[in-house]
Amino acid sequence: KNIVVLISGQGSNMQAIVRAARDRQWGRRWGARLAGVVSNRPEAAGLAWAQAEGLPTVALDHRAYASREAFDAALIQAIDGLCPPGPFLVVLAGFMRILTPGFVEHYAGRLINIHPSLLPAFPGLHTHERALQAGCRFAGATVHRVTAELDHGEYLDQVVVPVMPDDSADTLAARVLTQEHLMYPRVIERLLAAG
Ligand code: GRF
Numbered sequence: 114k115n116i117v118v119l120i121s122g123q124g125s126n127m128q129a130i131v132r133a134a135r136d137r138q139w140g141r142r143w144g145a146r147l148a149g150v151v152s153n154r155p156e157a158a159g160l161a162w163a164q165a166e167g168l169p170t171v172a173l174d175h176r177a178y179a180s181r182e183a184f185d186a187a188l189i190q191a192i193d194g195l196c197p198p199g200p201f202l203v204v205l206a207g208f209m210r211i212l213t214p215g216f217v218e219h220y221a222g223r224l225i226n227i228h229p230s231l232l233p234a235f236p237g238l239h240t241h242e243r244a245l246q247a248g249c250r251f252a253g254a255t256v257h258r259v260t261a262e263l264d265h266g267e268y269l270d271q272v273v274v275p276v277m278p279d280d281s282a283d284t285l286a287a288r289v290l291t292q293e294h295l296m297y298p299r300v301i302e303r304l305l306a307a308g
Contacts, residue, residue: 114143114144114145114146114201114202114305115145115146115148115195115196115199115200115201115202116130116134116145116146116147116148116200116201116202116203116204116301117147117148117149117150117151117192117195117196117200117202117203117204118130118131118147118149118150118151118204118206119150119151119152119153119188119192119203119204119205119206119208120150120151120152120157120159120160120206120207120208121152121153121154121157121207121208121209121210122154122157122158122159122207122209123157123158123159123207124150124152124157124158124159124160124162124163124206124207125159125207125290125293125294126206126207126227126293126294126297127150127159127162127163127204127206127207128159128162129293129294129295129297129298130147130204130206130297130298130301131147131163131166131168132298133298133301133302134146134147134298137298137302139301139302139305142305143305143306143308145201145305147168148169148195148196148200149163149168149169149170149171149195149196150163150168150169150170150171151170151171151172151173151188151191151192151195152170152171152172152173153172153173153174153175153184153188153208153209153210154172154174154175155172155174157172159207160172169195171191171194171195173187173188173191175210181211181213182213182215184210185212185213185215185216186215188216189216189219192220199220199223200220200223201223201305202223202224202225202301202304203220203223203224203225204225204297204301205224205225205226205227205259206227206297207227208226211263212259214261217259217260217261218261220259222258224258224259225256225257225258225259225266225269225300225301225304226256226257226258226259226264226266227254227255227256227293227296227297228240228254228255228256228257228264229241229254229286229289229290229293230243230244230252230253230254230255231251231252231253231254231255231271231273232255232257232264232265232268232271233265234249236263236264236265237263237264239282240252241282241285241286241289242282244276244285245276245280245281245282245285249276250275250276251273251274251275251276252273252274252276252285252288252289253271253272253273253274253289253292254271254272254289254292254293254296255268255270255271256268256269256270256271256296256297256300257269269300269303269304270296270299270300271296272289272292272293272295272296273292274288274289274292
């Protein structure tokens with residue numbers, strides 16, 4: 114059971130997943146392995162971390178592609194190329210690209226994402242700023258299946274954190290991120306156990 118993780122930046126969720134796979138012995142228990150880490154940004158810090166971990170990495174600079182469809186076709190080749198004929202699961206972890214319906218269709222049922230809000234509240238960007246602006250007392254994150262409609266697939270899990278009176282977007286984001294790192298590996302492990 115091959116898992117490919119897609120990132121765009123820091124990749125802290127990817128790191129939490131790699132650590133959980135090792136510490137919780139996903140390979141021995143479910144034949145699961147991290148087949149590689151793919152990024153749309155060659156300078157993503159998570160790529161260097163993954164390389165240092167000995168994981169295969171692929172960087173596809175989305176600016177080098179004429180269209181979204183062309184990029185997504187190259188992305189499919191890269192992902193499936195890491196583990197022919199294709200992965201058990203594609204994990205979007207801080208991956209900041211909107212995927213084409215063709216890509217989503219190709220990985221239908223095998224594609225999940227983490228979004229830093231309590232969906233259906235605050236789909237899209239700048240979620241913590243918006244939660245603070247709205248005066249929310251709680252915030253959180255959602256892991257969901259990916260469908261063609263942005264941030265709208267079946268919810269697989271959510272975590273909630275309190276909003277503090279003196280929170281900034283950064284302090285709230287840090288509190289949510291800590292919980293994301295616990296939730297995402299938990300969800301993946303559940304999917305592995307369910308086969
Ligand atoms: C996190 O808030 C995650 O929810 C969102 O991207 C942010 C950074 O994630 N998708 P990471 O540190 O790159 O995993």
